[in-house]
Every structure is written in structure tokens, then in C-alpha cells.
Amino acid sequence: MSVPAPVPGTAPSSRRAWRWIALLAAFAVLFVSPVVVLGLRAVAARWSYPHLLPEAYSLRALELLVRDGGRLARSLVSSTVYSSVTVLLAFAVSVLPASVLARYEFRGRLAVEALLLSPVLVPAITYGIGLHFLMIRVGLANTTAGVVLVLTAASYPYMLRSLTAGFQQIHPDFDRCAANLGASLHRRVLTVHLPLLGPAVVAGGSVVFLVAFSEYFLVFLVGGGVVPSYTGYLFPYVSGGDWTIGAGLTLGFVVVPLVLFVAIDRTLALYYRRRGMTGIQ
Amino acid sequence: MSYPRRPLPTAFADRRRVAFRLAPLLVFFAMTVGVGLVHAVLQSLALAGPPALDPARETMSRWYAYHELLTRPDLLRSLGHTVYVAAVSAVGCVALGSVGAYLLWRAPDWVRRAGAVYRLPIILPHIVVAFITVLFWSETGLVASLLRAAGVVRGTAAVPRVLFAGHGVGPILAYVYKGFPFVMLMSLGVLDRVPERLVTTATMLGAGPVRVFGAVVLPLLAPLLNQLFIILFLYALGGFDIPWILGASRPQMIPMTVYALYFQGSLADRSIAMAALVLLAATAGLFVVVYARIARRLSARERPV
Numbered sequence: 001m002s003v004p005a006p007v008p009g010t011a012p013s014s015r016r017a018w019r020w021i022a023l024l025a026a027f028a029v030l031f032v033s034p035v036v037v038l039g040l041r042a043v044a045a046r047w048s049y050p051h052l053l054p055e056a057y058s059l060r061a062l063e064l065l066v067r068d069g070g071r072l073a074r075s076l077v078s079s080t081v082y083s084s085v086t087v088l089l090a091f092a093v094s095v096l097p098a099s100v101l102a103r104y105e106f107r108g109r110l111a112v113e114a115l116l117l118s119p120v121l122v123p124a125i126t127y128g129i130g131l132h133f134l135m136i137r138v139g140l141a142n143t144t145a146g147v148v149l150v151l152t153a154a155s156y157p158y159m160l161r162s163l164t165a166g167f168q169q170i171h172p173d174f175d176r177c178a179a180n181l182g183a184s185l186h187r188r189v190l191t192v193h194l195p196l197l198g199p200a201v202v203a204g205g206s207v208v209f210l211v212a213f214s215e216y217f218l219v220f221l222v223g224g225g226v227v228p229s230y231t232g233y234l235f236p237y238v239s240g241g242d243w244t245i246g247a248g249l250t251l252g253f254v255v256v257p258l259v260l261f262v263a264i265d266r267t268l269a270l271y272y273r274r275r276g277m278t279g280i281q
Numbered sequence: 282m283s284y285p286r287r288p289l290p291t292a293f294a295d296r297r298r299v300a301f302r303l304a305p306l307l308v309f310f311a312m313t314v315g316v317g318l319v320h321a322v323l324q325s326l327a328l329a330g331p332p333a334l335d336p337a338r339e340t341m342s343r344w345y346a347y348h349e350l351l352t353r354p355d356l357l358r359s360l361g362h363t364v365y366v367a368a369v370s371a372v373g374c375v376a377l378g379s380v381g382a383y384l385l386w387r388a389p390d391w392v393r394r395a396g397a398v399y400r401l402p403i404i405l406p407h408i409v410v411a412f413i414t415v416l417f418w419s420e421t422g423l424v425a426s427l428l429r430a431a432g433v434v435r436g437t438a439a440v441p442r443v444l445f446a447g448h449g450v451g452p453i454l455a456y457v458y459k460g461f462p463f464v465m466l467m468s469l470g471v472l473d474r475v476p477e478r479l480v481t482t483a484t485m486l487g488a489g490p491v492r493v494f495g496a497v498v499l500p501l502l503a504p505l506l507n508q509l510f511i512i513l514f515l516y517a518l519g520g521f522d523i524p525w526i527l528g529a530s531r532p533q534m535i536p537m538t539v540y541a542l543y544f545q546g547s548l549a550d551r552s553i554a555m556a557a558l559v560l561l562a563a564t565a566g567l568f569v570v571v572y573a574r575i576a577r578r579l580s581a582r583e584r585p586v
Contacts, residue, residue: 020392023384031398031462034413037423041416049421050429093309096302104299105286114569116306119314121512121569123519125536126562127317129543130324130555134316153313160306168283214406217521231406238412239526247416250409257404 035254041247061248075233076252078144082219082227083212085148087205090156094163094204101160102167113164120157124218127153132221142224150222155211159204166200195275202264210257318562325555345549346556355532356553360560362532366449367517370456374513375506377457378464383498385465386472387480387490402462407455407522414455414527418443444527451527452517452534459523460513464506471505472498507575515565535561 041047042061044054065072101113119127131150132141140146174196178188194201216231223229230252237246289296323329325346342348350356385396402410417423420442428434444451475498483493499506517523524534533541535557542554 020388023388024392024395027396027398030458031401034417035401037416038413050426052423052426052430093306097306100299100302103286104289106289106299109286112303112307116310118566118569119310121515122314122318122562122565123515123536125519125521125539126321126558126565127314129317129539129558130320131313131317133324134320149313153309153317156306156309165283171284172287210404216406216408217525231408235408238408238415243416246412250412253406253409254401254404 035251038247038250038254041243042245042251044244058244061245064245064248071228072233072249075228075230078228079213079230082144082147082151082229083209085144086151086155086212087159087208089148089152090159090208091163091201091205093152094156094160098160098163099167102164103172116160117157119154124150124154128218128221135222141222142226144223144227146222147219147227147229150218151212151215154215154218155208158207158211162200162204162207163197166197169200170196198268198272202268206261206264209260213257214253318559321555321558321562325552325559327552341549346552347560349553350556350560356538356557358532359535359538360557362449363518363535366452366456366534367514369449370453370460370517371510371514373453373457374460374464375510378461378509379468379499379502379506380494381461382465382468382472382502383494386469386498399462399465402459403466405459407459407520408526410455410459411523411526414451414458415444418451418454420444445529447529447531449529451529452523455523455527456513456517456520460516464509464513467505467509468502471502475501511568515568518564519561 040054043057043059045056045058045060047054097116101109101116128150131153135141135146135149140149170193174192175188178192183191214231216229216235219227219229220232220235223232225232230249234246234249234253237243237249289299320329326343327341327345350360381399385393385399388396405413415422419425424443425434443454479497480493483497488496519536521536521540524537528534528537539554539557542550542557546554
């Protein structure tokens with residue numbers, strides 16, 4: 001965090017600058033200190049009350065990679081896979097309804113929209129336990145497919161909302177022009193709709209991925225401990241088992257989404273620049 | 282900008298096509314959320330689920346589960362405690378989040394850029410936020426160490442117990458920390474479209490920063506804050522991950538109670554667990570309906586900024 005010095009010689013604005021520095025200091029305490037503490041905790045061999053810094057350091061958290069690396073990697077891969085499939089499924093079920101909800105006004109539109117967005121508001125546990133019971137019956141419990149289904153049910157509204165907003169920003173004439181020029185539906189979807197929807201897909205997809213990747217309870221319930229997950233792997237450590245390892249694993253939750261979002265952002269920017277599409281949205 | 286919706290096409294074939302586009306998601310919704318809820322309702326009335334092995338259950342009333350839920354003191358206390366934790370958390374998120382957004386919105390660019398770290402808790406999973414809360418606020422946590430180093434308290438006995446004391450401070454701290462940056466993010470999205478001249482005018486008319494917040498910013502944010510309050514309130518009402526780590530055992534948060542009754546209790550307890558879930562879903566449904574009403578009224582007289 002670089003903080004430029006306030007311009008000297010401007011008395012009122014330098015007093016104001018101090019106020020902003022105070023605000024940033026508060027932010028540092030609130031949002032930077034937890035990461036620092038997690039980082040220290042991850043390399044602390046002993047850190048007990050009332051010491052303000054660890055008493056001894058160790059790389060025990062790293063040894064976990066050697067000792068249990070296979071299980072850790074499996075849980076990470078599994079979480080990434082079911083979260084990615086959840087994004088794809090959420091997109092698949094939301095894209096056509098979003099186009100309708102964005103373009104047409106009809107009686108009951110608000111009711112349909114409220115119903116379809118309701119999984120964001122109705123706590124997942126209310127339908128999760130009943131759904132789990134039925135999944136046992138049809139053999140979906142303890143499978144990755146079951147986990148994807150329940151995660152999609154809980155998170156698709158973010159995709160739907162984002163795509164609806166995206167469709168609303170596309171001028172209907174774009175589609176008509178392309179159709180007049182003889183483009184088939186297939187071609188229009190690929191060359192007109194999807195590129196214009198890009199940002200909305202990325203926004204919705206990022207939220208869905210994050211929700212799926214971070215979820216503990218639903219995966220624990222439907223996956224039944226058989227489907228490996230990063231949150232499930234982490235849980236015993238943070239709930240009292242071993243704070244050093246818990247803190248180390250937790251840092252993964254800060255790094256993975258950051259890397260992912262920066263990568264997506266860069267790729268998209270590159271893609272749009274190549275196609276000369278900057279400035280349309 | 283967004284383009285206005287047009288009326289449905291009148292030709293029957295076109296209308297059918299529109300219906301076909303909505304159908305897959307409606308079916309998906311019904312097959313997941315729908316059947317899950319219906320099963321909860323049926324099992325709460327002992328109409329589905331495993332047959333009760335307890336013969337006494339056969340002679341009980343259909344409404345046994347609801348009756349227990351609303352008359353047993355420990356369950357009632359759980360319900361009340363959960364509503365209290367959820368309400369305080371949601372109010373805290375909205376209050377801190379809107380003020381935080383206002384401060385960042387008024388801040389110069391360099392503050393805004395450095396201040397972007399506020400987004401951290403948004404990407405953290407709930408169980409991680411709960412873990413951070415434990416690291417800082419437990420009796421032997423970092424805050425206690427800091428207080429002792431500053432000479433405010435001496436010895437462990439003097440440190441006030443913050444977590445697991447039964448007054449819900451642990452879950453509230455975690456929910457507020459996780460939620461208020463989200464409110465900031467959404468509020469900044471609205472505020473960034475508000476023209477500077479509104480604030481300039483108010484300032485020229487003599488309004489200070491506090492007055493500008495109350496008279497200009499809050500009314501503009503109100504519809505969004507109402508929405509966010511409902512989302513955060515309902516999440517905290519039914520969230521499992523945070524109470525699983527931070528919840529006291531007495532009084533218990535409802536999701537914990539449900540879990541214990543369903544997976545560790547007797548078969549008759551299962552119907553009580555389901556009744557609690559039905560009540561939770563009904564509360565949420567009521568909020569959705571009330572909210573849809575409010576949203577329609579608001580969008581009818583949406584004011585241009």
C-alpha cells in the first residue's frame with residue numbers, strides 16, 4: 001500500500017489528508033492485519049497468550065505438503081472441479097430464462113423473477129436437508145454430481161441476475177441486424193450474444209465459483225465426506241485441531257480467488273482488445 | 282444503460298417459445314429447491330420420511346412437531362436467540378457498510394485505491410472468517426494479548442469473555458465482518474453513479490458531511506440497503522458454517538439445533554427439525570413477497586438521479 005505524502009503548504013487539505021490516513025489506518029487494522037496474523041500463525045511453532053508475536057517459529061505447515069500432500073491436492077482439485085462444473089451448469093440453466101426476463105414484459109414477470117431468485121434468500125439448509133434425504137433415495141448422495149446439483153441450486157441466482165442485467169444492455173437491433181445479414185441463430189449466439197455478454201458471464205461466474213468453492217455445509221451434507229473438498233479438509237484444523245496448519249491452509253483461500261480473478265481479468269482484456277471490442281459496453 | 286422490456290409477442294408460437302425458454306430453470310428449481318422444501322413440509326407433518334419407530338408417535342397429533350417447537354422453552358429460546366443474532370448482524374452490516382462506502386466515495390483517488398483492501402472478507406469463506414474471529418477474540422486471543430500489553434487488563438481472569446458466552450457476540454462479530462464490505466461494494470456501485478452536483482449543492486446550502494450523509498446519500502441508498510438487509514438477515518438466520526465454529530451450545534443457533542435434532546436425535550425429533558426448517562423457509566418466503574411488493578412500488582416511482 002503506497003500512500004503519497006500530502007502536498008505541503010496547503011493547510012486545510014493537509015488536515016484533511018490526515019483524516020484520510022486515519023481512515024486507511026482503520027482499514028489496515030480491519031483488513032490487512034488478519035492476513036498478517038494468519039501468515040504469522042502459519043509459521044508459528046508456539047504463540048500463546050499474552051505474547052504479541054510468536055514465541056518460536058517452524059515450518060510445520062509446509063511439512064503437511066509432504067506428509068499429506070496427496071489428500072490436500074485431491075481436496076483442492078475436487079473443490080475446483082465441482083465449483084467449475086457448478087458455474088457451467090448455472091450458466092446453462094440461467095442463460096435462456098435471463099434473456100426472457102430481460103427482454104419481455106408480461107403479467108407475472110416479477111413473480112417469476114422473485115421465485116427464481118428466491119434461493120438467494122431462502123436459507124440453503126431449509127431445502128438442503130430434505131433434498132439430501134431424496135438424493136439418498138436416488139443414489140446422488142455422496143457423489144460429486146449431487147454436490148454440483150445442490151451447489152447450483154444455491155448459487156444460480158447470482159448468474160441469473162447478472163445475465164439478466166447483461167441482456168438488458170444489449171440493444172435488440174444488434175441481433176436483428178445480424179439476422180438480416182443472414183446470420184443463423186447459432187452464428188448470432190457465438191458472434192453477437194456471447195461476446196457482448198462476456199462481462200456479465202464473468203461477473204456471475206466469479207460469484208458462483210466463489211460461493212461454491214467456499215461452501216462448507218452443503219458439501220459436507222451432500223458429499224458426506226466422500227467427495228473431497230478444500231473447506232472440508234480445512235475444517236478440522238480451524239475448529240480447534242491445529243491452528244498453525246489451519247492458518248496455512250486458510251491463506252490458500254486468499255490466494256486462489258485472487259489468482260483466478262486476475263487471470264480471468266487479464267485473459268478477457270486481451271480477448272476484447274484482439275477483437276477490437278473495447279468501448280462497446 | 283439498459284433497454285426497456287417489450288410486451289410479449291402475440292402469436293401463440295412465439296409465446297410458446299418464450300415459455301420453453303423459461304421452462305428448464307423452472308423445472309430445475311422445482312426438482313431441487315422445490316422438492317427439498319416439500320419434503321421438509323411433509324416430514325414435519327410426519328407424512329414422509331422414515332416411519333416413526335416409537336409407537337407413541339402414531340397417536341400424536343399431526344402438528345406435534347410445530348407444537349413442540351413453539352412450546353418447548355429451549356427451542357423457543359433458540360428461535361429468539363437466532364432472530365436476535367441475525368437482526369443485530371444485518372443492522373451492523375448495513376450501518377457500517379453504508380458509512381464506509383460514503384467515506385470511500387468522498388475520498389480522493391489515492392485513498393480509494395489503497396482502500397480497495399476492504400474487499401478481502403468478501404472472498405473469504407465463512408469458516409475462515411469464523412477462524413479469524415477466534416484468533417482475535419478468544420480469551421487468549423490477540424485482542425486479549427493487546428489489552429494486556431497496553432495494561433488495560435491484568436491476568437487472564439480479567440479478560441471479558443467475548444466468544445461462547447451465550448450472548449451471540451461471536452457469530453455477530455463474524456457476520457458483520459463478512460457482510461459489511463459486501464454492503465460497501467454494492468453501495469459504492471450506486472454512489473458512483475450519483476452526480477457530484479448533489480453533494481456540492483447540499484454543501485453550498487450549508488450541510489456538513491453528516492448532514493450530506495443523512496439527507497442526500499441515505500435516501501439514494503435506501504432501496505439497496507433494504508434489499509441487502511433482507512439478504513444478510515436471512516443468511517444469518519439460516520447460516521450453518523459460522524455457528525458451527527462460533528456458536529455457544531446454549532442458547533443454540535437454530536441451524537445447529539436443526540442439525541442436532543435431525544442427525545443426532547430420535548426419529549420423532551426429525552419432524553421437529555423439519556418444522557423448524559419450514560418455519561425458517563416461511564419467514565424467508567414472507568420476506569420475499571413483502572420485498573417484491575416494496576420493489577414494485579419503488580420501481581413505479583423510481584426517481585432519476
